Amino acid sequence: MxxxxxxxxxxxxxxxxxxxxxxxxxxxxxxxxxxxxxxxSQKSLSIALDPKSGSNVEGTINFSEENGTVSMVGTITGLEEGKHAIHIHEKADCSANDGTSSGGHWNPTAQPHGAWGDEAGYHKGDIGNLTANSDGKATITKTTDEWCIGCEDDTKNILGKAVIVHIGVDDLKSQPSGDAGTRIGCAGIIK
Structure with missing residues (x-):
């Protein structure tokens, strides 16, 4: 038992x-x-801004994408104190001394130039303005789901484009580019 x-x-x-x-x-x-x-899904890249049109503009811009949202964070130096336009242009070609080899604003949806989010329309490359301090330094931060890094959607893919910094202010209404003036910095968005 x-x-x-x-x-x-x-x-x-x-x-x-x-x-x-x-x-x-x-x-x-x-x-x-x-x-x-x-x-x-995570992607990232860092690009260096080169001086154009005889300027001393330099900087680094970092792009990162996570689950369909792209963040742009950058620091730019060598600027005159005040506001300067910053845009994404059509081509990652910064070979011209004046930056014109990058083409016009990136506008894959054929909208008028304007402020980002404006109901009247805006280019996908219409970032707006950044403000340089008395030391000539400015920062930019932007987050959007209207861009992607290397996706197959041509209306969102920023690869093969360029970031351009202008000497003047984007008035956010003049056609076709906001009357921002000379291009003083250029960086191709490439891997």
Missing amino acids: KNLKFITLALTILFATACKDKPKNTDKVTKTEEAKETPI
């Missing part, structure tokens, strides 16, 4: 231990499946 109780006790412990391990395996499968359902 003692042997039967001992065998029953041993089988009970063995069964309880075996069942205890199974939920862990199930949890692992569930967590792995959940991770596959919600992938995190």
Whole structure:
């Protein structure tokens, strides 16, 4: 009788231990499946702004994309104190001394020039203005889901375009480019 109780006790412990391990395996499968359902897509690149039109403008602009939202963060130096226009232009070609090789504003949806988000329309390259302090330094931060880095949507893909900084202020209404004046900085958006 003692042997039967001992065998029953041993089988009970063995069964309880075996069942205890199974939920862990199930949890692992569930967590792995959940991770596959919600992938995190991250892309980033950093570009250097070169001086144009005899300026001393330099800087670094970083782009990052996560789950369909692009962030642009940059620091620009060598500017005159005050406001300066900043745009994305059509081509990542900064070979011309005056930056004109980058073409016009990037405008894949054929909208009029304007302030970003304006109901009357705006170019996808119409970033607006940045403000330089007395040391000639300015920063820019922009986040949007209207851009992507290397996607297949030509109305959103910023790769192959250029960031241009102008000497003047974008008035956000003059056609076709906001009357921002000479191009004083250029950076191709390339990997």
